[in-house]
Amino acid sequence: MTAGVDPNLDGALPAWHARHQVLHTVQSHTVTFVVGATGSGKTTQIPRWLDEADGEHLGPVAVAQPRRLAAISVAQRVSQEVGCRLGTRIGYAVRFDDCSHPTQTRVRYATSGWLLREAVADPLFTRYQTLVIDEVHERLVQTDVLIAVARRAAQQRRRTSCKRPLRLVLMSATWDADRWRAHFETVLGAVGVVHVPGRLYPVDVLYTRWPQGDYLDAALNMALQVHEDAGDERGDILVFLTGQEEIETAVRLLPERARRRGLPPSVLYTVPLYASLPNARQAEALQRAPDALARKIIFSTNVAETSLTIPNVRYVVDTGVSKQRQYSPRTGADVLTVRRISRAQADQRAGRVGREPPGGVCIRLYPEAEFLKMDAYPQPEICRCDLAGALLDLYALGIEQPWRLEWLDASPPPASIERALVQLHQLGAVDDALARTPTVGVAMSRLPVAPADARMVLVAAAVAERQRKPAVLTGVLRVAALLAVDALSSGLFTVPPGVRREDAWTHWRGRFGPVGDGDLLCMARVLEAYEEQPAAQRQAWCREHYVQARVLEAAEQACVQLEAVLQRYPVDAGVCAALPATAAADAIADVGALARYCVCCGYFQHVACRLTPDGSYRRLLLSDDQHLRVHPSSVMRSVRPPPECVVYHSLVLTRRAYLRGITVCDAEWLKWWEASIPPLNGG
Numbered sequence: 001m002t003a004g005v006d007p008n009l010d011g012a013l014p015a016w017h018a019r020h021q022v023l024h025t026v027q028s029h030t031v032t033f034v035v036g037a038t039g040s041g042k043t044t045q046i047p048r049w050l051d052e053a054d055g056e057h058l059g060p061v062a063v064a065q066p067r068r069l070a071a072i073s074v075a076q077r078v079s080q081e082v083g084c085r086l087g088t089r090i091g092y093a094v095r096f097d098d099c100s101h102p103t104q105t106r107v108r109y110a111t112s113g114w115l116l117r118e119a120v121a122d123p124l125f126t127r128y129q130t131l132v133i134d135e136v137h138e139r140l141v142q143t144d145v146l147i148a149v150a151r152r153a154a155q156q157r158r159r160t161s162c163k164r165p166l167r168l169v170l171m172s173a174t175w176d177a178d179r180w181r182a183h184f185e186t187v188l189g190a191v192g193v194v195h196v197p198g199r200l201y202p203v204d205v206l207y208t209r210w211p212q213g214d215y216l217d218a219a220l221n222m223a224l225q226v227h228e229d230a231g232d233e234r235g236d237i238l239v240f241l242t243g244q245e246e247i248e249t250a251v252r253l254l255p256e257r258a259r260r261r262g263l264p265p266s267v268l269y270t271v272p273l274y275a276s277l278p279n280a281r282q283a284e285a286l287q288r289a290p291d292a293l294a295r296k297i298i299f300s301t302n303v304a305e306t307s308l309t310i311p312n313v314r315y316v317v318d319t320g321v322s323k324q325r326q327y328s329p330r331t332g333a334d335v336l337t338v339r340r341i342s343r344a345q346a347d348q349r350a351g352r353v354g355r356e357p358p359g360g361v362c363i364r365l366y367p368e369a370e371f372l373k374m375d376a377y378p379q380p381e382i383c384r385c386d387l388a389g390a391l392l393d394l395y396a397l398g399i400e401q402p403w404r405l406e407w408l409d410a411s412p413p414p415a416s417i418e419r420a421l422v423q424l425h426q427l428g429a430v431d432d433a434l435a436r437t438p439t440v441g442v443a444m445s446r447l448p449v450a451p452a453d454a455r456m457v458l459v460a461a462a463v464a465e466r467q468r469k470p471a472v473l474t475g476v477l478r479v480a481a482l483l484a485v486d487a488l489s490s491g492l493f494t495v496p497p498g499v500r501r502e503d504a505w506t507h508w509r510g511r512f513g514p515v516g517d518g519d520l521l522c523m524a525r526v527l528e529a530y531e532e533q534p535a536a537q538r539q540a541w542c543r544e545h546y547v548q549a550r551v552l553e554a555a556e557q558a559c560v561q562l563e564a565v566l567q568r569y570p571v572d573a574g575v576c577a578a579l580p581a582t583a584a585a586d587a588i589a590d591v592g593a594l595a596r597y598c599v600c601c602g603y604f605q606h607v608a609c610r611l612t613p614d615g616s617y618r619r620l621l622l623s624d625d626q627h628l629r630v631h632p633s634s635v636m637r638s639v640r641p642p643p644e645c646v647v648y649h650s651l652v653l654t655r656r657a658y659l660r661g662i663t664v665c666d667a668e669w670l671k672w673w674e675a676s677i678p679p680l681n682g683g
């Protein structure tokens with residue numbers, strides 16, 4: 001046993017009994033599938049066994065996780081188990097946060113997105129001997145892309161250097177491994193399959209007798225009922241909801257409802273958990289309640305659905321729904337809708353308990369008959385999302401015509417591929433034949449943001465350099481950072497209870513205005529003002545100005561990381577030459593207008609012109625005549641007259657269609673784009 005290993009765990013986990021089989025199978029196959037119950041020890045144990053194995057070298061090991069919280073918390077756990085400082089032998093790397101050492105780290109937990117970015121410089125993953133891809137059943141777009149890229153890399157490493165083959169290990173508790181066998185066996189030889197038997201502690205799964213009309217209401221009542229029924233028995237409660245707004249509502253409502261039931265609020269400690277929380281806030285949700293006697297209730301999206309062990313959680317309340325993205329290649333809108341989860345996801349949710357003694361209870365807020373009617377597995381995200389970012393990653397990896405890639409068992413819809421290619425081509429990220437990516441595309445792919453944001457940052461870097469105006473780049477980096485942390489949908493501006501909406505708007509306009517340049521630059525000014533505050537006063541400053549500290553905290557971190565990428569890969573003459581937009585900016589002198597111009601250079605595909613004096617817009621580059629309105633959350637919503645021409649970040653479709661994240665655009669810039677957007681020859 002390695003020094004520092006938790007003596008209670010090593011040998012006690014079900015996976016331990018399969019240790020020799022796992023090592024033997026990985027040593028004798030290029031591809032191994034591991035199937036084992038949730039909590040059995042796959043994620044925390046197998047990677048380090050591989051690294052510690054005698055004989056043939058199976059380390060260093062990279063472990064791809066679908067989500068950053070899981071990558072960070074599992075790495076923390078494993079470093080404690082092996083008794084090393086996090087970031088040395090065991091480390092993690094996620095977007096905007098790399099806590100690993102280039103040579104010392106032997107087991108690196110990373111998001112799939114991070115590994116794909118790393119592969120741009122090292123497409124054969126030569127840094128690793130084994131690549132473990134965890135939670136493959138989730139079918140997130142970056143996991144599917146990573147699987148395809150890793151399969152190619154393993155194939156090439158077999159061909160070129162038999163001494164150092166790349167081993168692939170795919171893992172999940174809930175997947176039909178047999179369905180994927182042939183996909184790997186055609187090119188990588190027989191696939192080894194290991195079933196890890198057993199579960200750690202028992203889990204009782206209970207169903208409601210009837211479907212619940214209002215799942216939020218039902219979840220709140222159930223959490224309180226569980227608390228009351230448990231009495232003095234310890235154990236926290238994890239409740240699965242669908243999104244940030246709903247979770248913040250639940251966190252607010254629960255103490256009120258507890259009071260109505262006669263429960264003192266101090267016995268309950270509620271915490272939110274969702275993707276756009278900064279890393280430190282997500283980690284707080286995993287820590288014990290400050291008052292040891294209080295019961296913690298965590299309201300979470302599906303970020304807590306896989307890989308995580310939240311210490312002391314004994315009860316799961318599963319609403320049976322999650323928010324899922326559905327992209328429309330026709331409108332370019334990415335719509336989030338609440339949908340039924342799959343059986344695999346329901347089992348993963350139940351698997352968040354039974355990981356510590358004495359076991360746990362999962363209460364499904366739906367009848368068993370409904371569970372049986374759910375899809376077996378989630379629909380792959382590549383079939384329902386915007387593919388521009390994924391295709392750009394593949395181009396940057398040197399894969400020509402990446403749409404021809406051999407995907408697992410589901411290919412992206414042709415209309416989505418076509419739309420993504422047009423988008424990348426117009427952004428200058430792929431050549432006219434759609435065969436490969438020029439310098440500017442490679443530079444874009446190095447920035448861990450969406451392609452349009454990467455383009456706007458590159459133009460800003462080039463303009464700032466050419467005109468000697470560094471403030472242009474600083475402002476645009478703030479915009480990119482805010483978009484990367486999802487500040488638009490997370491609601492940077494919030495109207496606190498007791499404040500009139502109109503008063504809040506007047507306050508924002510006065511403090512962060514003038515708002516005439518649009519939402520994105522206004523948000524960047526908020527971030528700038530936040531950064532100027534002394535650390536100890538930031539929370540109070542955010543309360544005073546009705547803005548969300550957690551969004552700004554995350555954006556500040558993201559901004560630092562984006563600056564670091566630009567320092568590592570400065571925008572060189574080759575990139576500038578490929579960005580004719582840089583020279584076209586010579587006619588603009590004002591720093592604010594230049595920043596606006598750079599944002600528009602990223603989002604010119606989203607240009608919309610005013611149709612009516614009261615502010616309805618139509619998109620220019622799409623042949624639809626849908627009337628669009630300015631989103632109610634926009635700082636521009638009461639600007640009169642509304643600007644003639646704007647670019648928007650995203651479309652929000654409810655009963656009406658809204659433009660969100662607006663930047664005001666000058667009409668001359670349009671003429672230039674019309675002349676410079678390249679024609680498409682690639683077929």
Ligand SMILES: Nc1ncnc2c1ncn2[C@@H]1O[C@H](COP(=O)(O)OP(=O)(O)OP(=O)(O)O)[C@@H](O)[C@H]1O
Pocket residue numbers: 013036037038039040041042043044045073077172173200306307308309310311351354355356
């Ligand atoms: N942070 C933690 N605190 C306490 N115990 C932990 C922690 N992380 C892991 N464990 C223990 O280690 C066990 C194995 O966890 P691991 O994540 O390796 O399981 P797994 O098989 O990968 O499950 P899943 O598929 O759900 O991720 C857990 O059941 C739990 O007992």
